[in-house]
Amino acid sequence: MTSQTNPVDHELIEAAAHVARTRCRGDNHTMAAAARARDGRIVTAVNAYHFTGGPCAELVVVGAAAAQGVYELETIVAVGDRERGVVPPCGRCRQVLLDYFPGLEVIVGDGDRVRAVPVTDLLPETYVWADHQLDAG
Numbered sequence: 545m546t547s548q549t550n551p552v553d554h555e556l557i558e559a560a561a562h563v564a565r566t567r568c569r570g571d572n573h574t575m576a577a578a579a580r581a582r583d584g585r586i587v588t589a590v591n592a593y594h595f596t597g598g599p600c601a602e603l604v605v606v607g608a609a610a611a612q613g614v615y616e617l618e619t620i621v622a623v624g625d626r627e628r629g630v631v632p633p634c635g636r637c638r639q640v641l642l643d644y645f646p647g648l649e650v651i652v653g654d655g656d657r658v659r660a661v662p663v664t665d666l667l668p669e670t671y672v673w674a675d676h677q678l679d680a681g
Contacts, residue, residue: 550649550660553619556580557630557651557658560623563588568625575631577601579609579620587614602637606644617644619660621651630658638666646672 556578563576573590577600580586589604599607601622609617620641624631632652633641641648642663649660664670 550662552651552658552660553580553621556586556619556621557623559586559588560621563590564623564625574625575601575622576625577605577620577622579605579617581609581614582616582618583614585612585614587612587617600634600637602633603640606640617648619649619651629654633666638663639670642667642670643672 560576560578563578567590568574568576572593574593575591576588577590578586578588579602587605587609589601589608591601591604592598602620605620606617609615620633622631622633623629630651630653633650638650641650645663648663650663650666651658651660652666653659
């Protein structure tokens with residue numbers, strides 16, 4: 545597997561950081577995410593923490609995007625509250641993002657080392673949920 549790094553969407557990082565600073569309060573909302581749609585729009589969201597495994601900010605942004613009529617995302621980033629900076633997606637989010645948007649770029653890294661990588665780089669040798677649909681014809 546060849547890892548490919550693409551230009552970083554700093555406006556997207558700042559959008560997520562702004563939501564993290566202004567909307568993440570207390571223990572229920574500790575992460576913010578921002579995603580850029582193919583048409584250039586930015587969709588933001590926060591996580592909904594719950595001890596049963598409430599949705600991460602990345603998954604909430606997928607739903608928020610759909611609610612706004614956005615079904616094709618190009619890039620996503622998550623930023624933690626309390627100046628934690630860019631936080632990579634958890635395993636569940638990586639799998640869901642790959643299944644929904646196999647061409648998605650994910651911003652990862654820290655400080656001046658942030659980079660945009662294909663979601664496929666975050667899940668090498670992965671199971672693709674849509675594979676089970678190939679034989680249904």
